[in-house]
């Protein structure tokens with residue numbers, strides 16, 4: 001499933017429809033005309049550097065703040081506050097009451113979204129068990145590691161069975177193991193038909209998890225669509241090794257070819273691989289090896305949003321502090 005990009009999308013298929021959103025804080029234009037269409041049941045990443053406008057965009061989707069201009073419909077409602085019980089939200093600022101037990105913390109978060117407290121506690125215990133944290137159920141939050149407490153808070157955002165889950169930088173602060181668990185959890189939600197939207201400045205998370213991404217920089221969204229579509233903005237690169245040094249086959253290589261060591265590198269011609277292969281064979285190149293490398297999301301981000309915006313992004317989660 002992908003971020004719908006056409007105007008023909010049927011409203012009921014969209015968990016979020018936002019058009020022309022603008023938000024100013026005094027002199028700061030935090031969000032400058034954002035359009036975003038998120039299909040129900042999809043995983044969508046909002047990818048951008050610090051200060052790009054990710055949190056402000058998410059807060060407008062939740063009805064925590066209202067846009068100065070533009071419209072948003074969330075689960076078919078113009079005011080997201082009307083359907084707060086259908087939404088789960090993990091804010092960027094983490095925090096649970098340190099003295100509360102994990103099950104109570106989850107139950108309390110459920111109660112804030114309309115779930116009776118005893119039921120929330122019971123569901124909390126089950127969620128903790130299902131996610132390998134059964135041993136933490138009766139521990140106080142202050143007795144848990146930071147990463148464990150963050151997972152407890154995340155489970156608290158899910159306890160009332162929301163249809164839409166909004167996560168602001170959910171991976172930050174988690175070590176590699178907990179990041180992996182969170183990825184599994186997010187995929188599991190989408191498998192159940194829950195729509196998940198999360199912000200991140202880590203490219204690998206968006207690339208691995210999302211069907212759809214919105215690239216945000218300077219309050220604008222220069223790209224919203226499938227991850228594949230973003231990567232296709234840059235032609236795939238061919239890496240070619242030949243036994244012949246020169247010959248008629250050279251005419252098949254575009255002007256922009258580069259030779260590094262024994263390999264030629266050049267963009268895959270628009271005509272595709274087969275005509276290229278034929279020309280190389282007919283021209284006696286003596287192909288030793290040939291591979292086609294698709295652009296990664298980082299290169300696509302640079303091409304779409306520019307070097308400056310990409311400078312603040314982290315390519316892999318290893319670059320994050322645990």
Ligand SMILES: Nc1ncnc2c1ncn2[C@@H]1O[C@H](COP(=O)(O)OP(=O)(O)OP(=O)(O)O)[C@@H](O)[C@H]1O
Pocket residue numbers: 025026028029030048049050051052053054055056057092
């Ligand atoms: N309540 C506010 N008052 C004033 N300025 C704000 C407020 N909230 C956000 N901003 C400004 O709006 C811009 C976008 O901020 P936002 O938090 O949406 O970005 P972000 O992409 O989530 O970045 P980060 O990952 O650093 O939180 C920034 O310049 C920020 O300083």
